[in-house]
Amino acid sequence: MNTATDTPRLFRRSLAVEDLNRMHQNTACERLGIEITEIGPDFLRGRMPVDERTKQPAGILHGGASVALAETLGSMSAWMCLEPGFTGVGLDINANHIRAMREGWVYGECRPVHVGRTTHVWQIDIRDGEGRMVCASRITMAIVPDKRS
Secondary structure (H helix, E strand, C coil): CCCCCCCCCCCCCCCCHHHHHHHCCCCHHHHHCCEEEEECCCCEEEEEEECCCCECCCCCECHHHHHHHHHHHHHHHHHHHCCCCEEEEEEEEEEEECCCCCCEEEEEEEEEEEECCCEEEEEEEEECCCCCEEEEEEEEEEEEECCCC
């Protein structure tokens, strides 16, 4: 138990924020400016800029960029729950785009809905700097053997 919050630790892999960000070097996450900002006992937080990399032609945050942030947080959260030798792959993701953003940053928080042996479901809420909902997303992950090992 985490004595500060009495929340059991969900993540099995002990990594620092810097480790997770280093994993994203030379990937779409780095190109979109996605950063992991906090690892909690049962949540993961990150942020993404609303700039020329993440906007659509109308000058607002591209829905696909929001989904990329959501999938990054959901996939990483699932992976951090797993024993070595297993990984998570996305089965389904959905997103409701609620508020348009023209500038600044969006902040995502990922929390578990279901963490099972063969599937995980994660809720990712993306908000603006004032805490207003920008996008609500949910991802379902299949848990499979990691064939890279």
